[in-house]
Amino acid sequence: MWNFLARNKQAAAMLAVLTVAAVVVIFLTTRGSSYSIVENFDVEPNDVSQEPQVFSTYNLPTDDRFMPSVGNGHIATNIFSDTVYMNGVYNGRKGESRRARIPAWANIRLNSTLTHHPYSPVYSLDTRDGVFKVVVNRDRSVVTQRIYAHRYYTRAIINQIEVVPKTRADPNFVHHEIWIAVKLMPGSDSKDIAFVSPTPEVLEGRTVWSACGKTRVSEDPIYQPMPVEVCAYWTSVPDHLVVPHHGKRVFTFVMTADKNETVARQEFIKVLQEDGEELFLKHVEQWHRLYQQAGMEIQGNLYLSKIVNGIWYYYLSSLPSEDTYQPSDRFFGLSPTGLARGGSFEDYEGHNFWDTEMWIFPTILLLYPHYGQKLLQYRLETAFVAAELAKITGNKGYRFPWESAYTGGEVTQPCCPEVAEFEQHVTGCISFAARQYMAVTRDEEWLKHGGCSIVANIAEFWASRAVINYTTGLYDIENVMGPDEDHSNITNSVFTNIVAGYSLYLAQYVSCLCKDYFIAKQPDRWADIAWSLALPYDPVLDYHPQFSGYKRGDTIKQADVVLMGYPLQYPMNASTRANDLSYYERVTRASGPAMTWSMHAIGHLRLEDNHKAALLFNNSYEAYVREPFKIWSEYRRPHVGAVNFLTGMGGFLQALVFGYGGVSVHLDKMMITKPQLPPEATSFKIKGIKYLGADLTLDIGVEGSSLSVTSLDDTWPLIMFNGKYNITLVPGLSVILSGSGPFTIRSLPWKDCKLPADIIGQNYLRPIGL
Known part of the structure; x- marks a missing residue:
């Protein structure tokens, strides 16, 4: 990417507007055109969690761009935004092409997070389970909202609101129903997709809505002569959730979207048929399976560890799920x-x-x-x-x-x-x-x-x-x-x-x-x-x-x-x-x-x-x-x-x-x-290094480093040279990496083919490799 204005216009415009919140509008550029960035210099909200995989706060960022996302490689959204995006759905001819906005019929808010209430919501992103949570400790109940893009039902974004009433020891206390005010905030109509007016119907005993539409402008008349169709289904959201004073209750709200209406509908119905807790556990199971395959663990520097966990979460949220209910697009x-x-x-x-x-x-x-x-x-x-x-x-x-x-x-x-x-x-x-x-x-x-x-x-x-x-x-x-x-x-x-x-x-x-x-x-x-x-x-x-x-x-x-x-x-x-x-x-x-x-x-x-x-x-x-x-x-x-x-x-x-x-x-x-x-x-541990089918873990500590072998591919046996000896790697083996190395791991030659010379220009020089 590039910064055209900084290269071609030495006198880039800069305008500072001082306000009580010390908001400064700075005109920056990216790839050739100036755009305004509103930057708030107030202190950023704190992450109060001591768990490396969880980011928690009592206050959301004042700049919505710094809100986290949920995604599964097929569909994704930023938390509390009015927009959902889908893999491969763009609108606009060539240079005007951009991801096509789908209204966020999955954007459900607790009213206690929208207005000033005596409660103090806690907002958390759990990178291990792939879920964003809002916990509101109310007078008579504890309300937990879970928002996630399902890792198995990949066409679905799920909102689950769990209400747990508090018990009262006072025998004279009159128990009333608990009302939880909620609001669906999908935003305005899409300018990218011409959705028809939503139509209601009853599925699985619930009132649901659906709408289909096509992107307004295809990217290229030759390679994309037809626009892309998008179909969405979503559950109706009432103004209030009503819960009896006894027993926990979980409400599940669903939005599905796909380029194929049948796929979106079938997955929507299947999700509605699932038990709420089972639905969540299926999602978590897929995330845990990913982290069992590989990961990076850092001890002693919590901040660094959190950053690493966040990166892998954001990466994997944009990559396709491995095991899905419907075939991946x-x-x-x-x-x-x-x-x-x-x-x-x-x-x-x-x-x-x-x-x-x-x-x-x-x-x-x-x-x-x-x-x-x-x-x-x-x-x-x-x-x-x-x-x-x-x-x-x-x-x-x-x-x-x-x-x-x-x-x-x-x-x-x-x-x-x-x-x-x-x-x-x-x-x-x-x-x-x-x-x-x-x-x-x-x-x-x-x-x-x-x-x-x-x-x-x-x-x-x-x-x-x-x-x-x-x-x-x-x-x-x-x-x-x-x-x-x-x-x-x-x-x-x-x-x-x-x-x-x-x-x-x-x-x-x-x-x-x-x-x-x-x-x-x-x-x-x-x-x-x-x-x-x-x-x-x-x-x-x-x-x-x-x-x-x-x-x-x-x-x-x-x-x-x-x-x-x-x-x-x-x-x-x-x-x-x-x-x-x-x-x-x-x-x-x-x-x-x-x-x-x-x-x-x-x-x-x-x-x-x-x-x-x-x-x-x-x-x-x-x-x-x-x-x-x-x-x-x-x-x-x-x-x-x-x-x-x-x-x-x-x-x-x-x-x-x-x-x-x-x-x-x-x-x-x-x-x-x-x-x-x-x-x-x-x-510092790098778990699940995959080299020629082998599964290796590099463990670096204060006292030294080691390489352990979880599994090998029989096609490519591995030998490590430690500077003195050749060591045959076998499953279960852990090798101490004594000294600085290099420790060289090789397998059998890949066919009888000469490796590239990889020397370019200045051929009279024979530099020493690093």
């Missing part, structure tokens, strides 16, 4: 603010960017590889559109757009033509994600069913973009923009050329892996181009200029060259990497997005500068996480930007796993080097 990717947001310009309209592959994907892949496959599947299913984009821009192979949504075509707003035209590195980032997926899984079926083709066609794209420079004898890639969006239409972006070179090398390697069922044309030609790509390097200052002609001292927006060291793991001298980190830290502007400093932290950890790494690691999250529900903003306080910023979360998780955890993944091995504790932590 096609998955349309993971946008920078998740499924619960995306209807607005500042929240990136729910579009897919390089954020998915480079920032969010790596930790998801390592712990939940089946979700990694889901993320890549979105790219496979839209590859035919990428082929057309390459063709119309005069290139070969696949060129993936900077922003994509329903069709996979380019949907960048008209405000920002430069990013759509020049920020082509997204295509190389998709290939790099494929490389990581192959390294972690060796998924032969994935290669057979599209993997070989997407890797080869991405290489063809870069081969058609590389032009020989007869003066240098190297290939140039012109007219691009790197991750630093403050510089456009440049030549030989270091980051772009490396992901392009990796794409070319990977295609040569995959042509060997796939030779039994996929024929590649001249794969060695791809490697020759990669070998001869230009890679800017200053031998005097021993650092990498960001691109050809980069003027030293020019400010940049965000991490760019430093991504060479990680995640690209490009080999270089330690001095070069240190110089890159030091220099680009000085010229990176403070208003950049959250994930930059995570990458700097990883770089310093691998250079064994732990003090500097800790400072930058803390800098990567402290100014971005909003209380009490651990919502991430794109920009540091007092600014906001996109909310809830999964991209920033991704950089933070990578700093923990691939920085402090010391994990690195390569095509022929996984390594653990210098594992250590994050700041102020007494233990």
Whole structure:
């Protein structure tokens, strides 16, 4: 993403309006157009819970954007918002495309949380059970509202209101019925979906409503000639709930939504037939099953532990459920603010960017590889559109757009033509994600069913973009923009050329892996181009200029060259990497997005500068996480930007796993080097690392680290070299990681295929790998 105004209009307008609440309106920008952000400088509500998986508060954020979400990968909403979003439902032609708003017929409020009452509601997000709770301790009862997007009945958002009367010892006390005032607040009609007027009927003895409608404008007349239909069912909500003075009572209210009316209706009826407590337990069971597979645990630093739990909750809320009552719909990717947001310009309209592959994907892949496959599947299913984009821009192979949504075509707003035209590195980032997926899984079926083709066609794209420079004898890639969006239409972006070179090398390697069922044309030609790509390097200052002609001292927006060291793991001298980190830290502007400093932290950890790494690691999250529900903003306080910023979360998780955890993944091995504790932590456990079918746990403590084996895949036996001996890994084994390593885990060779050379430009240098 980018900030057009800051780059093109040096005198960006700033207006401050002082009020009693010290509200300041600051005009910021994102991707090419100014928008106003209302920022409240009052103290954020406190999280009063001492449980790492629960966030509780007595006061909600004054800014609704910092409310948490509930979701299940099919449907999602922010708590108490008037909007529901559904996977794959967008409205608007190309550059106007955004997530289509469905009125929140699931937004039910207790009146005691809307007006001033003598009660003090407690609001809690339980990331373990996947539920938001409101508890109101009244004079005669305790009322608990549970709000959740059901993890098994994935078309449903559930509201359950439990009323528990209080007993009174006074024999003269007259017991009356308990009345609980409630209100349904779905908001205004949708401007995105033309719903017909809701119609009532009686189902399962209850009055219910339903409405269907179609999105008003399809994204593309060729790839989406017909609008998308959405159908919703919801239960009628009375003004008051009436409860006898004896016994607990649970009221269940349901909203379902789907693109298929029959699916929405059938699931709605099934949910109504469920016992209320059983319905909730089925939901919780699915969440617990996810956390049994994998997770990250931190002791000694409660705040850090809570942030980690919040991130995984928000990630998994936007990813499809594994076990569902109705078959899951096609998955349309993971946008920078998740499924619960995306209807607005500042929240990136729910579009897919390089954020998915480079920032969010790596930790998801390592712990939940089946979700990694889901993320890549979105790219496979839209590859035919990428082929057309390459063709119309005069290139070969696949060129993936900077922003994509329903069709996979380019949907960048008209405000920002430069990013759509020049920020082509997204295509190389998709290939790099494929490389990581192959390294972690060796998924032969994935290669057979599209993997070989997407890797080869991405290489063809870069081969058609590389032009020989007869003066240098190297290939140039012109007219691009790197991750630093403050510089456009440049030549030989270091980051772009490396992901392009990796794409070319990977295609040569995959042509060997796939030779039994996929024929590649001249794969060695791809490697020759990669070998001869230009890679800017200053031998005097021993650092990498960001691109050809980069003027030293020019400010940049965000991490760019430093991504060479990680995640690209490009080999270089330690001095070069240190110089890159030091220099680009000085010229990176403070208003950049959250994930930059995570990458700097990883770089310093691998250079064994732990003090500097800790400072930058803390800098990567402290100014971005909003209380009490651990919502991430794109920009540091007092600014906001996109909310809830999964991209920033991704950089933070990578700093923990691939920085402090010391994990690195390569095509022929996984390594653990210098594992250590994050700041102020007494233990750090990464549970459920999935490598070649094995299930591993890395446990880092004050006294040392260990790697334990839960299970193995017989196809890929694993051996770990600890610096002295080879250790055969077997289920139940726990290996003490003595020293700093590296501890190298390998399996059998994957076919008789030579690994990529992965050396790009400056070939007379043979740098020392880090």
